Amino acid sequence: MSQRKKLSILGLSMPASFLLVICFVFPLGYILVTTLAEDGPEYYIKFLTDPFYLKVLWRTVWISLVCTGVSLLFGYPTAYFLARTRSRMKNMLLIVTIFPFLVSAVVRAYGWQVILGKRGIVNQFLMAVGLVHKPLVILNTWMAVVIGMVHLLIPYMILSIAGVIQNIDPNVEYASYSLGCNKRETFWKVIFPLSAPGIISGCILVFTLSITSFVTPQLLGGAKFVMMSQLVDSQINTVFNLSFAAAISYILLFIILLFQFLANWSTKGIMNRVGGGGKRA
Amino acid sequence: MSYLEIDNLTKQFGATTAVDHFNLHVEQGEMVALLGGSGCGKTTILRMIAGFLEPTEGSIRINGRTMNEIPPYKRNVAIFFQNYALFPHLTVYNNIAYGLKQKKMPKAEIQKKVADFVHLVRLEGLEKRYPRELSGGQQQRVALARALVMEPSVLLLDEPLSNLDAKLRIEMQVEIRQLQKKLNVTTIIVTHDQEEAVSLADKILVMSEGHLLQEGDPREVFNYPASPFLADFMGFTNFIYGTLQEVKDGKYYISARKTGEMLVAGGNAPADLKTGDSVVAAIRPGNVAGVSGRQDDRKENIYTGRVSAVTYKGNISQVDILEAFDTPLHMHCADYTGPMDGGEVTVYLPPEKLLIYKA
Ligand SMILES: Nc1ncnc2c1ncn2[C@@H]1O[C@H](COP(=O)(O)OP(=O)(O)OP(=O)(O)O)[C@@H](O)[C@H]1O
Ligand SMILES: [Mg+2]
Numbered sequence: 001m002s003q004r005k006k007l008s009i010l011g012l013s014m015p016a017s018f019l020l021v022i023c024f025v026f027p028l029g030y031i032l033v034t035t036l037a038e039d040g041p042e043y044y045i046k047f048l049t050d051p052f053y054l055k056v057l058w059r060t061v062w063i064s065l066v067c068t069g070v071s072l073l074f075g076y077p078t079a080y081f082l083a084r085t086r087s088r089m090k091n092m093l094l095i096v097t098i099f100p101f102l103v104s105a106v107v108r109a110y111g112w113q114v115i116l117g118k119r120g121i122v123n124q125f126l127m128a129v130g131l132v133h134k135p136l137v138i139l140n141t142w143m144a145v146v147i148g149m150v151h152l153l154i155p156y157m158i159l160s161i162a163g164v165i166q167n168i169d170p171n172v173e174y175a176s177y178s179l180g181c182n183k184r185e186t187f188w189k190v191i192f193p194l195s196a197p198g199i200i201s202g203c204i205l206v207f208t209l210s211i212t213s214f215v216t217p218q219l220l221g222g223a224k225f226v227m228m229s230q231l232v233d234s235q236i237n238t239v240f241n242l243s244f245a246a247a248i249s250y251i252l253l254f255i256i257l258l259f260q261f262l263a264n265w266s267t268k269g270i271m272n273r274v275g276g277g278g279k280r281a
Numbered sequence: 282m283s284y285l286e287i288d289n290l291t292k293q294f295g296a297t298t299a300v301d302h303f304n305l306h307v308e309q310g311e312m313v314a315l316l317g318g319s320g321c322g323k324t325t326i327l328r329m330i331a332g333f334l335e336p337t338e339g340s341i342r343i344n345g346r347t348m349n350e351i352p353p354y355k356r357n358v359a360i361f362f363q364n365y366a367l368f369p370h371l372t373v374y375n376n377i378a379y380g381l382k383q384k385k386m387p388k389a390e391i392q393k394k395v396a397d398f399v400h401l402v403r404l405e406g407l408e409k410r411y412p413r414e415l416s417g418g419q420q421q422r423v424a425l426a427r428a429l430v431m432e433p434s435v436l437l438l439d440e441p442l443s444n445l446d447a448k449l450r451i452e453m454q455v456e457i458r459q460l461q462k463k464l465n466v467t468t469i470i471v472t473h474d475q476e477e478a479v480s481l482a483d484k485i486l487v488m489s490e491g492h493l494l495q496e497g498d499p500r501e502v503f504n505y506p507a508s509p510f511l512a513d514f515m516g517f518t519n520f521i522y523g524t525l526q527e528v529k530d531g532k533y534y535i536s537a538r539k540t541g542e543m544l545v546a547g548g549n550a551p552a553d554l555k556t557g558d559s560v561v562a563a564i565r566p567g568n569v570a571g572v573s574g575r576q577d578d579r580k581e582n583i584y585t586g587r588v589s590a591v592t593y594k595g596n597i598s599q600v601d602i603l604e605a606f607d608t609p610l611h612m613h614c615a616d617y618t619g620p621m622d623g624g625e626v627t628v629y630l631p632p633e634k635l636l637i638y639k640a
Contacts, residue, residue, distance in 0.1 A: 172366045172367075172368060174331070174366070176379070177332070177333070178331055178359055178360050179359075179380030179383060179427070180354050181354055182352070189379075190370075193370045273411050273413075
């Protein structure tokens with residue numbers, strides 16, 4: 001990249017960078033410095049040595065991983081369909097995909113409470129068809145949290161992947177067919193690797209949003225199912241220990257950055273090749 | 282029985298008929314050029330032969346086997362896409378080896394075959410590059426190697442040379458023709474360019490709006506297009522309208538519309554032409570000759586007009602002449618030294634170069 005191009009990119013990103021520095025980097029740095037100056041690493045040590053807190057951290061991480069995996073599993077086929085359909089309903093389908101964004105997470109969590117509860121639709125149905133004899137306990141377990149969270153976050157996955165698949169030249173698929181690969185083989189050899197950038201960005205988005213989620217675990221996970229954000233909340237609003245809240249937040253931030261780094265690092269090879277869509281006239 | 286037989290092939294997209302009862306028989310090892318304007322259905326035909334599109338009607342047979350029900354990955358038809366469609370995530374080597382690996386060919390054999398084709402298309406040293414690290418011409422050659430290495434029963438080339446500069450284009454024409462001959466693969470090449478078609482193919486087909494207009498030997502199609510429309514397509518851009526006065530000794534005497542000038546034409550003409558018929562005579566601009574001074578003792582087909590524009594086109598100049606006939610006359614000269622805009626110019630139209638059609 002030439003010096004000039006670098007400069008112009010810098011220039012274009014100025015407004016956003018400015019906002020980020022003022023509203024994000026500066027307060028973060030301020031909190032880190034003031035809490036460390038006051039209490040030293042005490043609360044970091046406390047968190048990392050107490051099995052209770054470590055358990056919350058572990059739970060938060062695996063729930064987020066499960067949410068990411070489930071979103072990918074269900075989101076990918078939808079994204080592929082959305083990207084490749086020639087139907088005139090395509091725009092309708094896109095709107096339907098984004099529709100959940102119009103309803104707040106709180107409202108949706110309450111909705112799931114009704115659906116998943118002891119006398120909710122799910123249990124009524126399962127009992128009516130005779131699959132179970134007494135209501136299943138779904139609400140206030142990890143399952144309810146995963147269901148609520150996937151519902152909330154799957155559009156991010158779908159849109160990330162659909163955007164990338166849409167830019168894969170359909171002729172590349174046809175070329176693969178004419179070279180002897182059937183649809184399934186073509187998918188694994190061509191479409192899947194070429195959609196890697198969408199999968200990575202979708203996973204990073206969903207993972208980050210899951211690991212920091214608050215409303216959904218609060219309303220669907222019940223009292224025993226505590227995640228990191230809830231810990232931060234209770235330290236601020238019930239225990240009034242701002243330093244500990246800051247330490248927890250920083251540990252969470254570190255985990256997020258670690259996962260992003262791992263995701264980018266492990267897929268560097270493929271991203272270098274297909275990151276730009278692979279088109280060159 | 283021909284190797285590739287296409288009968289009554291028809292494709293409808295909703296209300297539009299992209300291909301309309303198209304017939305084509307190609308012999309083993311033959312190279313056929315499919316020529317026609319944009320949107321006339323050339324790509325659609327190739328996509329049906331490759332199996333990506335299902336024909337609305339008609340049949341496709343390769344070596345006696347009906348293809349209609351056979352999926353693309355079992356047809357052994359290789360296609361070269363206009364935009365190359367290389368696999369961006371694979372190296373040159375792996376792009377070329379893609380189909381061989383799918384065939385479960387032993388590794389040593391794959392390596393040898395790929396090396397052979399890399400050599401054939403002159404890509405040595407680039408095997409480890411990714412498509413985005415190649416020039417357009419290099420990508421094109423990878424796409425060609427990827428298709429040819431499969432030893433396909435039929436090779437389909439969709440405008441393989443349209444994005445190249447003039448020099449590389451000529452080189453690649455020669456290369457494609459040599460490869461095709463060497464591998465003796467039955468080939469259909471789509472092109473916009475009539476000269477390319479003539480220089481490459483054993484047989485030419487000209488299409489318009491999904492129909493076949495003319496089919497034949499390249500020379501024949503190039504020199505004797507079957508209709509004024511085809512003549513225009515083949516570069517006969519001068520059309521002179523008139524009435525047939527007399528036929529004598531294989532020569533046709535035509536009085537030109539409006540000017541009444543007598544025009545003698547000797548090219549081929551419809552058999553059922555009668556005196557008094559309205560006709561149109563067509564001639565290539567390159568066959569219009571400038572006449573200077575009185576040194577010429579030819580008496581027929583000498584006309585005088587006014588130069589309206591001289592356009593320099595690289596190796597030739599195009600001179601537009603008005604007032605010789607009621608339609609403008611174009612002349613191509615290697616080095617034009619005559620009068621410029623507004624000046625008077627005298628031209629000669631060789632009778633044997635004038636084709637006659639019913640108007
Ligand atoms: N999937 C499709 N749906 C509807 N119409 C189509 C479709 N594909 C092609 N057509 C139409 O069929 C006609 C033939 O298209 P085709 O691509 O075969 O043209 P072509 O001869 O290859 O043109 P060009 O020289 O510009 O590539 C066009 O009118 C086009 O608009
Ligand atoms: Mg085309």
